[in-house]
Amino acid sequence: MDSYDFVIVGSGPAGMGAAFALIDRHKDASILMIDKTPYSTGGMRNDCKMNFTFPIGFPLEYWEKDEAEAYLDEVIRFLRPDILPKSNIATYQARAERLGCSLLEIRQTHLGTDGGLELIKRLQKQLEENNVTLSLGETMESIDSRARTIKTDKRTIGYRAILIAPGRQGFHFLQDVMNSLDVPFVDNIVDVGIRVETRIEHYPIVKDYYDPKFYFKEKVRTFCTNSGNAHVVREKYATARGDVWYSVNGHAFAATEDNSNGLVNFALLKTVRLSEPLASGQEYAEHLGLMAALMGGGRPLMQRVGDFRLGRRSKSATFNGDLYDFRPTLTGASPSDISLAMPSKILRYIWSALKNLDTIVPGILHPSTIMYYPEIKLYANKPVYRDSHFQVADGVFFAGDGAGTSRGITGAWASGIRASRGMEEYLG
Numbered sequence: 009m010d011s012y013d014f015v016i017v018g019s020g021p022a023g024m025g026a027a028f029a030l031i032d033r034h035k036d037a038s039i040l041m042i043d044k045t046p047y048s049t050g051g052m053r054n055d056c057k058m059n060f061t062f063p064i065g066f067p068l069e070y071w072e073k074d075e076a077e078a079y080l081d082e083v084i085r086f087l088r089p090d091i092l093p094k095s096n097i098a099t100y101q102a103r104a105e106r107l108g109c110s111l112l113e114i115r116q117t118h119l120g121t122d123g124g125l126e127l128i129k130r131l132q133k134q135l136e137e138n139n140v141t142l143s144l145g146e147t148m149e150s151i152d153s154r155a156r157t158i159k160t161d162k163r164t165i166g167y168r169a170i171l172i173a174p175g176r177q178g179f180h181f182l183q184d185v186m187n188s189l190d191v192p193f194v195d196n197i198v199d200v201g202i203r204v205e206t207r208i209e210h211y212p213i214v215k216d217y218y219d220p221k222f223y224f225k226e227k228v229r230t231f232c233t234n235s236g237n238a239h240v241v242r243e244k245y246a247t248a249r250g251d252v253w254y255s256v257n258g259h260a261f262a263a264t265e266d267n268s269n270g271l272v273n274f275a276l277l278k279t280v281r282l283s284e285p286l287a288s289g290q291e292y293a294e295h296l297g298l299m300a301a302l303m304g305g306g307r308p309l310m311q312r313v314g315d316f317r318l319g320r321r322s323k324s325a326t327f328n329g330d331l332y333d334f335r336p337t338l339t340g341a342s343p344s345d346i347s348l349a350m351p352s353k354i355l356r357y358i359w360s361a362l363k364n365l366d367t368i369v370p371g372i373l374h375p376s377t378i379m380y381y382p383e384i385k386l387y388a389n390k391p392v393y394r395d396s397h398f399q400v401a402d403g404v405f406f407a408g409d410g411a412g413t414s415r416g417i418t419g420a421w422a423s424g425i426r427a428s429r430g431m432e433e434y435l436g
């Protein structure tokens with residue numbers, strides 16, 4: 009049987025953060041990283057804009073400001089990002105404050121989907137140079153914490169300490185691991201909302217601030233803004249019963265003067281925390297996803313703001329005719345009426361946030377602007393961690409977006425480092 013001091017499951021930023029922290033401090037340790045995909049580095053393959061200011065990407069129930077900033081400094085020392093310049097922020101901030109909203113000023117960088125792939129290649133090379141065994145296309149299936157082994161689709165592997173960081177799409181898998189280890193858990197929040205796509209001239213703030221972080225009343229926020237050569241995409245999810253639904257998302261390639269498509273997209277998300285009598289935020293989110301799939305003939309929905317305001321569904325003609333002036337980048341979405349699929353309370357809050365945003369950055373509610381639904385961020389049920397290093401059972405650690413310790417690349421990287429400190433301590 010192959011055995012390693014440290015096994016890392018998932019090669020996303022959480023796994024990477026742990027791997028490089030371990031390499032740094034344990035030159036002689038044996039480290040294995042596996043990933044079920046035949047390529048590496050999880051969510052860093054999409055857009056790769058990175059935020060370096062607390063609390064962006066750091067769930068407050070796990071992170072204090074000082075601690076997060078200390079880890080963020082480590083991430084910055086390793087990744088050495090070029091922080092993007094910003095301008096005219098005070099003007100937007102003053103407008104937002106007048107409406108009872110806020111615009112957070114944060115340090116960020118944007119590599120683009122193509123720039124992210126370059127970074128991934130570099131990281132992979134560095135892992136190899138430091139004798140980390142990287143096994144791609146290998147899926148962890150189960151764990152035996154007494155024998156200190158995991159089973160993958162290829163073999164049994166022994167570990168002394170293990171980090172499991174399977175990302176948001178791994179939330180069913182994490183639930184299975186928690187069940188098999190008898191890890192107690194509590195229900196997690198879910199973020200539900202829309203993705204907005206429009207011309208850059210209707211949301212010109214992105215020329216001043218690449219990914220502006222607006223916070224509105226009722227826990228609605230802007231999230232993951234992409235511009236220049238920007239595209240809306242869909243992510244496939246399946247329920248435990250195998251029913252398929254899609255969430256939308258967005259990314260951008262590094263824009264040059266030649267390849268810009270002149271568009272911008274961003275999410276407007278509302279955080280929903282459920283309490284009794286309904287136990288599971290995940291199941292709620294899945295039902296919303298399935299409802300949208302039902303309405304859209306298996307696809308996500310899209311509606312022009314002009315149609316929405318008139319109380320009409322969008323039709324193919326709304327997108328192909330001469331009524332409006334740009335084509336949706338997500339061609340696999342169905343023209344529809346999002347208000348038939350979205351819970352009214354969430355829609356009301358999101359629409360109110362959009363009206364506020366249109367006052368702060370006039371133009372976003374142009375009739376041509378497209379609203380895609382659903383954009384849903386699911387997190388696994390929250391494990392009850394044994395310690396501050398995200399240990400869930402003897403020598404078993406979780407980290408990253410799926411485990412709820414982060415919401416973004418840099419937070420995931422930081423939580424990987426934090427878990428790695430626990431793995432070291434565990435081995436003594």
Ligand SMILES: Cc1cc2nc3c(=O)[nH]c(=O)nc-3n(C[C@H](O)[C@H](O)[C@H](O)COP(=O)(O)OP(=O)(O)OC[C@H]3O[C@@H](n4cnc5c(N)ncnc54)[C@H](O)[C@@H]3O)c2cc1C
Pocket residue numbers: 017018019020021022023042043044045048049050051052054055056057058059146147148149173174175176177178181232241243257258259407408409410415416417418420
């Ligand atoms: C389209 C899109 C755009 C995004 N843009 C940004 C952005 O610009 N900036 C930002 O900060 N965040 C962005 N995000 C979110 C970001 O990708 C995540 O926050 C981040 O990747 C989380 O890191 P992670 O390590 O927890 O999980 P992931 O990056 O998802 O990595 C988990 C890895 O585990 C592997 N895995 C899962 N299950 C198993 C298993 N059983 N066995 C072996 N391997 C397994 C997966 O294949 C995956 O590679 C975006 C996400 C998407 C989908």
